[in-house]
Amino acid sequence: MxxxxxxxxxxxxxxxxxxxxxxxxxxxxxxxxxxxxxxxxxxxxxxxxxxxxxxxxxxxxxxxxxxxxxxxxxxxxxxxxxxxxxxxxxxxxxxxxxxxVKPGRAGGPGDAAGAVAARAGVPNPVTGKAPPGGGxxxxxxxxxxxxxxxxxxxxxxxGTGPIVNPFPLARGRRGRAHAHHNPMEPHRGERSGRYRPRLARRAPHHIPEEKFNELFAALGSHRDRALVAFWVSTGARASELLGATCRDADPGQQLIAVIRKGTRHLQQLPASPDAFVWLRLYQAQLHGLVPAGPDDPLWWTLRRPFRQLSYHAAYRMFTRASDTLGANWSLHDLRHLAAYRMSRDPAMPLADVQWVLGHAQLSTTQLYLSAPAGEVITSVLAHHARMAAAKERPPGEEPPPGLRYRPESLEALFGRPRHDHP
Structure with missing residues (x-):
């Protein structure tokens, strides 16, 4: 020691x-x-x-x-x-x-230079996501x-270990507790670990709509289409949906029940009509080949011997479809896409999105309100184009509607105009 x-x-x-x-x-x-x-x-x-x-x-x-x-x-x-x-x-x-360097990756144990080089991977040209690093x-x-x-x-x-925890909490600071705390954010119950790295808070990745259509077309079976349709319409985690049984699917009510990862509670989630159409086609394909009792698994492998579909098998299925487009999307990106769609719908309250996703804190659901980097870049470039067009407009010409001040904004600044002057 x-x-x-x-x-x-x-x-x-x-x-x-x-x-x-x-x-x-x-x-x-x-x-x-x-x-x-x-x-x-x-x-x-x-x-x-x-x-x-x-x-x-x-x-x-x-x-x-x-x-x-x-x-x-x-x-x-x-x-x-x-x-x-x-x-x-x-x-x-x-x-x-x-x-x-992680075992099985390029370099060897303790190869720090190899780990740094592997971490500095080039982002995927389709998704913008960096590949898994070597560390x-x-x-x-x-x-x-x-x-x-x-x-x-x-x-x-x-009383069975050391008398001092080898992994201590971060050193406390002098002064008033939470003196610089943002009142809009919840208080943390305890200090973080001293040897815990700081994690960057990023907007969740999701699959763009046009790319999702291409990805869906690349799926090779009715089962795969049904799975993806359920994932992207319910926002359920991959493991939650794969654990469903035949009794959990209710096409009449357009609901499917899953056991939540954290609470272990059974929760019914609304799904799209397309998801149940693909489910029916998949079930007709395997009719008489696999057990279909109420307590039997809903998802099976498509080759003999038939077994319950595992997470790793579903992950490989999705990875193969993603690879055909040169992308590196993951199954969890489908949950992000479902959350993004629901959070961007002005008619759907954010509390409803929180319930569907099973988030314990509303602040977690609010992460999906942030626009992805690609959309922000497009919006800013459009802003610069509008500003350039405004500079090139001849004197006296009316600005386009997008560059005019709204009447209610002018009233808030200068008050309502009076028309009783002689």
């Missing part, structure tokens, strides 16, 4: 892919973290059981376990037991995860810090 004043040579540190995360066919313990010798890591198992007791879904357990596996691999390479880790290890891990994304780094801080908080309370 290294002290606070003894820097660890992270450039020479090799973190092998030791240990593994095992998917267990056990509802009481769906994921198990194994050490290099194949033994269960008990500290992680206890933490995952606590998460399961608090109602976290299996997808959350898996994400937390992956972050803990990454941390344990670092500790195994450094030769430090998990319950003897200090802030020096937490600090070095936070530096390492932000610079190192860990800032969101992954931030999520990892939150998981590890929670992991050590759990063992600190249980």
């Amino acid at each position: 290294t002290g606070q004043d003894e820097p660890r040579d992270l450039a020479a540190l090799v973190v092998p892919q030791a240990g593994c995360l095992e998917r267990a066919e056990d509802p009481w313990e769906p994921y198990r973290l194994l050490d290099p010798a194949g033994a269960l890591v008990g500290a992680v198992a206890a933490f995952l059981r606590d998460l399961q007791a608090s109602g976290r879904p299996e997808t959350t357990l898996r994400a937390y376990a992956i972050a803990l596996l990454r941390w344990h691999r670092f500790l195994w390479a450094a030769g430090v037991p998990w319950d003897q880790a200090t802030r020096a290890e937490a600090r070095d891990f936070s530096r390492w995860i932000q610079i190192t 860990y994304a800032p969101a992954t780094v931030a999520h990892s810090e939150s998981v590890l801080r929670g992991f050590y908080d759990f063992h600190l309370e249980a």
Whole structure:
């Protein structure tokens, strides 16, 4: 173990892919973290059981376990037991995860130059989205810090870990609390982690309407068209829709029920008529080939042996259709498109959009009110064109309607004109 004043040579540190995360066919313990010798890591198992007791879904357990596996691999390479880790290890891990190259990417472990080069990818010419980099994304780094801080908080309370959390909160500032807080934004309940990177707040990406039509035409089956039509009309997450059963689809009421990712509540969502048309065509195609009872899955693979369609299979389906257009859209972009369509409809209240998307905070839904960069650029260029046309207009010529002041604006500035003068 290294002290606070003894820097660890992270450039020479090799973190092998030791240990593994095992998917267990056990509802009481769906994921198990194994050490290099194949033994269960008990500290992680206890933490995952606590998460399961608090109602976290299996997808959350898996994400937390992956972050803990990454941390344990670092500790195994450094030769430090998990319950003897200090802030020096937490600090070095936070530096390492932000610079190192992900396993299986170009370069090698600790190849900082390769990670920087891979992060500086050229945006896709169709979507404008940068490709996945060779290093860990800032969101992954931030999520990892939150998981590890929670992991050590759990063992600190249980008395089974270090007496000091290796991942501390950010240092407090002197002066009045929240002195510079924007009153239009909600207060945060606690300080963020000291080793947590700041994330840029960006407008969500979505697929432009004309490109969506091309993408929909590139889909290869009625099932795929039904899936995409439901995703883009309900705003449901990909995993939520894929978990639907036959009883969840109600064509008569034009509703489909999904289990929400966060709350685990069953919620009915309105869908477009086209989505149910494609669903009926897909069901007619598989009639008699797959079970169709009320509790049977709604979505199946199209080849024998028929199995319930998994998220990864649906992701590959959508990626193939996206690749035909030279794009790099993801399934989540369909949810963003649904949110953008609804939020831009002046007749639909924002609170209704929040309910459909299942957002806990209205501020999350308000992100979709921001126009994408492409639309902003088009609007600003049109503004410059109007200004140039105004400069070239001959003297005395009336300006076009778009460049005139509105009468109500003039009245607000100068008052209503009087007509009683002689």
